[in-house]
Amino acid sequence: MIPLDALPTPALLVDLDRLERNIADMAGAFAAAGVALRPHVKTTKCWEVARRQLDAGAIGFTCSTAAEVAWLQSRGVGDLLWAHIPIGPRKVAFVVDALLRHGGGLTVSLDSVEAARPLSAAAAAAGVTVPFVLEVNTGHARLGVEPSTAVAIAAGIAALPGLRLRGVLTHEGHISASADRAALESAGAAAGALLVSVAGDLRTAGHEVEIVSVGSTPGATSTPFVPGVTEGRPGTYVYYDANQTRVGSCTLDQCAQTVLARVASVQRAGRPIIDAGIKAMSSDAIAAAGSVGLVLDRPDVVFAEANEEHGFLLDGGAMPLAVGDLVRLVPNHACGTTNMWSHLYAVRGDHAVERWEISARY
Numbered sequence: 001m002i003p004l005d006a007l008p009t010p011a012l013l014v015d016l017d018r019l020e021r022n023i024a025d026m027a028g029a030f031a032a033a034g035v036a037l038r039p040h041v042k043t044t045k046c047w048e049v050a051r052r053q054l055d056a057g058a059i060g061f062t063c064s065t066a067a068e069v070a071w072l073q074s075r076g077v078g079d080l081l082w083a084h085i086p087i088g089p090r091k092v093a094f095v096v097d098a099l100l101r102h103g104g105g106l107t108v109s110l111d112s113v114e115a116a117r118p119l120s121a122a123a124a125a126a127g128v129t130v131p132f133v134l135e136v137n138t139g140h141a142r143l144g145v146e147p148s149t150a151v152a153i154a155a156g157i158a159a160l161p162g163l164r165l166r167g168v169l170t171h172e173g174h175i176s177a178s179a180d181r182a183a184l185e186s187a188g189a190a191a192g193a194l195l196v197s198v199a200g201d202l203r204t205a206g207h208e209v210e211i212v213s214v215g216s217t218p219g220a221t222s223t224p225f226v227p228g229v230t231e232g233r234p235g236t237y238v239y240y241d242a243n244q245t246r247v248g249s250c251t252l253d254q255c256a257q258t259v260l261a262r263v264a265s266v267q268r269a270g271r272p273i274i275d276a277g278i279k280a281m282s283s284d285a286i287a288a289a290g291s292v293g294l295v296l297d298r299p300d301v302v303f304a305e306a307n308e309e310h311g312f313l314l315d316g317g318a319m320p321l322a323v324g325d326l327v328r329l330v331p332n333h334a335c336g337t338t339n340m341w342s343h344l345y346a347v348r349g350d351h352a353v354e355r356w357e358i359s360a361r362y
């Protein structure tokens with residue numbers, strides 16, 4: 001047990017009480033609705049967290065990179081959904097090899113015949129079948145076929161050898177831009193309903209559709225619970241973050257991930273400089289959020305700007321911060337912050353109780 005005061009700064013902390021509550025609450029909501037929970041692992045990249053999510057009933061994980069897939073397979077996790085297009089010879093070879101070595105347990109995502117062709121050729125040559133879901137654009141306009149083209153594109157991909165359609169997938173990330181929480185929830189439900197209707201079109205066209213997969217933390221209270229959706233893939237919920245407080249997915253006291261930093265200088269009145277900057281927090285969403293993150297227990301202090309290893313605070317002056325003071329910062333985006341670190345401290349109260357490795361970073 002190390003008191004926070006004795007930790008190096010900056011340090012990445014995860015509050016265990018909050019983490020355990022976030023895991024239990026999401027698992028409980030999904031179990032009550034009979035919807036499978038497949039968390040996105042990119043938020044944590046940490047086996048100690050992933051293990052707790054599996055223990056609470058997660059069916060497996062969503063991954064965004066080959067490194068995440070390889071890492072979880074090495075840990076024996078047998079149900080992974082790689083929610084990205086396996087494009088280029090290295091990723092194609094990786095998918096085929098992963099399926100051969102582990103005897104299955106991996107489903108990939110596709111949204112075009114062009115991207116599917118090399119995968120099909122490699123799979124057919126190796127004598128394996130690659131299970132895939134068709135990604136559908138329900139409004140985020142990133143990956144995904146348009147709903148009206150889904151049947152034709154699914155038919156084109158499914159006709160290729162070595163590939164097997166398992167279902168449909170969407171990421172309803174666009175709903176965060178809604179005007180308020182009620183609008184966000186109805187946009188989430190609309191995205192779920194659109195995906196379910198595409199699944200229906202595919203079934204009518206003769207395909208078996210066993211997976212109807214939605215996924216985001218803002219949508220986790222609406223999209224997965226549309227009848228016909230089979231699984232949800234929230235990731236950020238496990239830590240939450242400042243952005244999620246802004247869209248009403250959580251309150252500040254649910255945020256489990258913080259960066260511990262110290263005031264290094266107060267040479268300019270009202271502008272304390274801390275020893276955590278962009279390399280501790282990531283620069284995700286600073287412009288949109290108007291700050292680098294939130295300062296825990298000090299709503300009067302604004303984390304206004306950051307250089308690489310320096311943070312600029314604006315101190316309201318009610319209780320001026322002094323050189324050497326500790327602050328705890330809630331990042332704008334938990335997933336981006338995770339990717340900056342190689343380990344974190346698991347914290348109970350004001351003591352670090354364990355040091356956990358962060359895996360599968362670039």
Ligand SMILES: Cc1ncc(COP(=O)(O)O)c(C=O)c1O
Nearest residue numbers: 040083171215216217234235236
């Ligand atoms: C494909 C996909 N699924 C699920 C998620 C999880 O969403 P969130 O980070 O809002 O929990 C993401 C996040 O970017 C994603 O890209």
